Amino acid sequence: MELTTEEKSILEEIKTNLATISKERSKLIPILQFVQSKIGYLPQTAIHLVAAHLDISPSEVYGVATFYNQFRFNPPGRNPVKVCMGTACHVKGGDIILENFERKLEIKEGETTPDREFSIESVACVGCCALAPVVIMGETVHGHMQPSKVEGLVLRTRIEKEKQEREKKKNEPSE
């Protein structure tokens, strides 16, 4: 996927930040976490950047990054959907919720919609098992999910976005 101009400027910023971090091997994971917190994922350019900084091969960095579940290699949507797949959520039908999101958004788990609005991830236990099944959309935790609530959630997010855009247009003086 092509990098956006915004992403390119963040990468430049990361480059200058990296210079202040020591070149110890044990800094690898904290650096990757830092990059992901800035840009949302680990683009190929960033992997090369980190490898050059620590003076190890890019494949070594890639090997470590792919080992851990936290790191992702494609951009997350503006509204990342995280479906909990912990034991309690599984027993209460977490996989059905995941399938419903996949069907509704027409993408698979781990993918992002072409408009970069939504992405779906399955996560292992978010630690609120008493509310199972749980979905985290953006920052909000939705407990006691039901398949029929999925459509409403997606729709609500889309409508809110449209509303914001309309208001933005209203506030901007027409050129």
Next chain:
Amino acid sequence: MNPANKTHANPFYQALRKKAENKRQDFLNDPVPKIHIGMATCGIAAGALDTKAAFEEALAKHHIDARIHTVGCIGHCYAEPYVIIDHPASGFPPVFYHEVTPGKAGMLTKLFLKEGDPRFEHVLGATVQNEMIPWIMDFPRFNLEKRVVMEKCGRIDPEDIDEYIAEDGYSTLADILQQSPEEIIKEIKDSGLRGRGGAGFPTGQKWELAANASGKEKIVICNADEGDPGAYMDRTLLESNPHQVIEGIIICAFAVGAAKAIVYVRAEYPLAIKIMTRAIQQAKDRGLLGHHILGSSLNLDIDIFQGSGAFVCGEETALIRSIEGFRGMAKFRPPYPAERGLWGNPTVINNVKTLSSVVPVLSNGADEFKKIGTQTSPGTAIFSVVGNVVHPGLVEVPMGTTLRTLIFDICGGIPNKKKFKVVQIGGPSGGCLPETLLDTPIDFDSLTQTGAMMGSGGMVVMDEDTCPVDVARYFLEFTQKESCGKCTFCRIGTFHLRSILERITKGEGQEGDIKKLRQLSEDIKKGSLCGLGKTAPNPVLTSLRYFIDDYEAHIKEKRCPALMCRPLIAYHIDLEKCARGCDACVGCCPVEAVFTTKNRKKAIDQILCVKCGECLVACPPEYDAIVKLSPPELAPIIERPPEPEQKSQ
């Protein structure tokens, strides 16, 4: 240490204590009402932030002067978001309210705080004994528990170190600094404290190994990489009482002679990381960390390392590799980390619960600690009981309590008049136990005998609608994904176990599969280096041992007795029961598989149906027309009439 000898004579500590106690006294003496809100991750997920905002708004609206006090989690997840209102002027004792929505918050502010009516219908209980409102300690969910480690959780503000100090916090540290490290290790050994991370290795022995190991720089690691799905007690301890963990780390560092400590927390726990970072800073500001702790010769720095989400990193050698910046792959032991660990230095790795337990062990003395629990497993155990129980949440009970007491007496049993079927203990490394084993006492050795294990303390209770085969498949899917790939048996063996189980749950099981599962499980156990591979087949072996009938029904009859495995079931609408004109099931179906038959009743298109079960929930109980069937061939095929719109056009 004999508790009677406790003097807290350390002048640095006395100054801190005095200041903290004064602050607490000021808070207690303040006559205005106090609202305590539980604000850990679980509380926030249940809406505690909205509740807090609603209280603030209502207080401002009614011009009431009250103090909102945010506390950690008390472990009663079923009651979240919970609120305790202490309104002395009303004449009522402090009242515990459960499930306080923003609406309830506004109502309570107006009716209780302003008008003095505590609204009995929303009360769970009172926090002190009195004659008006039932005392919460009279309920089994409260009084059968024995809070030793979690004693302060949910009572103090985790973001304020002074509240911990005022509650006797850090006094144990002040006392032990006058003793020798050998005395402390002896006391821990005498107490019989066993590691709470799962394997139950004696903590004192681990410390002694590290203390005697040669090496310039020794390191203490607090393992908070709680990757076990269904367990969240480490998170709760970090979020609700971080200073007890820090105190435990400092004591451990003093005992083994370490000057550096690392808290390894999952990155998935942002709030725990935030609270812990703040707590470490506060401890530093008060001279409880850094150089010359409380005026002694002890120096210690604590860093936080964010784990990146790999289940295998809960294993100590893999955890060390991940801190060093590599893939978290287990190593052969010995040498044990206590002798040669992080960067080749002697390293003590203890679980959050173990380090939190150290404080009460030393403050009450080893003898007092041994009085709780059983001979071989003294102390208490913390479980997160979730799944199909009435009162899910964190429960701290003395070791030796039976599973039956825990599930039926403390957590209220199974909801919706269903029958108990399986309890899964210890997460992916644990096992599934049936009803016949419910009288097993909970301790390290008894649970291992049944084929399950203590693990980190996750406990998922499942009712009769749960299929043990599917549960075993679920755990294998998890361990197969999380296997680091070093040992062939674990890497490839778990994959094959998973494929066989997947086949069985799809109704494609073959004669001889059960034998294969058993053989493969034994091989994986023998051929793996670390705990992950050694325990990965446990869910399969225990479910084979206790639920063999379910496996046979899947393989021979292609039927799922619990009606859970989706390829083996079908939903069907009983036309006798279905009511004309009711559209509940049509509206809820996410794939439009429900249609209207010729005589205006409803039927399900079996080809479109995704078997989500929404219609079963939506169908009004007075009709109760939706039936689940297994095998799916039992469902009659009803043809869809032509679309009415096409006619009208």
